[in-house]
Amino acid sequence: MVRHTKQKDTVLQALRGCDDFVSAQELHRRLTEQGERIGLATIYRQLNTLATNGNADTIRLNEQQMFRICDDNGHHHHLVCELCGKTVEIEPPDELWLRSVAQEHGYTVSSHTLEVFGLCPDCQQNQRESASPAQ
Amino acid sequence: MVRHTKQKDTVLQALRGCDDFVSAQELHRRLTEQGERIGLATIYRQLNTLATNGNADTIRLNEQQMFRICDDNGHHHHLVCELCGKTVEIEPPDELWLRSVAQEHGYTVSSHTLEVFGLCPDCQQNQRESASPAQ
DNA sequence: TTTGCTGCAAACCTTTTGCACCTAT
DNA sequence: ATAGGTGCAAAAGGTTTGCAGCAAA
Secondary structure (H helix, E strand, O other), rough: OOOHHHHHHHHHHHHHHOOOEEEHHHHHHHHHOOOOOOOOOHHHHHHHHHOOOOOEEEEEOOEEEEEEEEEOOOOOOEEEOOOOOOOEEOOOOOOHHHHHHHHHOOOOOOOOEEEEEEOOHHHHHHHHHHHHOOO | OOOOOOHHHHHHHHHOOOOOEEHHHHHHHHHHHOOOOHHHHHHHHHHHHHHHOOOOOOOOOEEEEEEEOEEEEEEEEEEEEOOOOOOOEEEOOHHHHHHHHHHHHHOOEEEEEEEEOOOHHHHHHHHHHHOOOOO
């Protein structure tokens, strides 16, 4: 039977507090900084559980697994800032072609990924500032 | 100045000999089995160089980086068998929407990924066989 | 001869796991 | 009291790196 614990709440709340993708390590750092006492392993366990149950989306960015709350249990695609992780959900025009293409080659489809990476407005701005001489 | 070596040739040829995505580890195993004496680190270095120069495509599958030769320096999408790695290149209908969506949110686009995972015909067959009683 | 490349082993990093202890139920 | 969850430290697994020696040029 699943048990309700303080740590579970902490992770879930922390994830809800993030609009954007965060890594387990980053989440652990933040929680520790704000005085929570929670093990890194617990964070990994909770995040993986959430992802498995469809309550969190995950993508891989910069050699890390990143997590994001996802209440509607759905399948999403994202526009992700490769510097800060700021994320916007995007809607591809049409994914019907996907199955027919697979079928043409005799493949079944079990999953697919579509992620777009770039710089968000803020990070573009920061980059411009650090490129030009300080004033 | 770049130097021409036996190992470089070996890796490149081995990669050309694969139609499908292979991991560095797998490539090393194969080469070692067929008597080549080449270090794993060298394989990683060569594969990364090829990928950086646009001579190899890479995707992440089953927690590993996978590589595939790609002579035309292009950007591809794939239909990949999640069991054996067998790969077919696919052509999405239209990627113009991608930039306009990004633009709407003020993002720049530096890259995107689109990969479809499933089972190839052979692996579907094998799975059916192992599911039914042996005869 | 010069210096890039290789091989080996050690280092790295993220993620998982074993296990004793703690704590909801 | 029972057994699921937690924390810690160790292990795992893929990938990178430092460095001495090798070999293209």
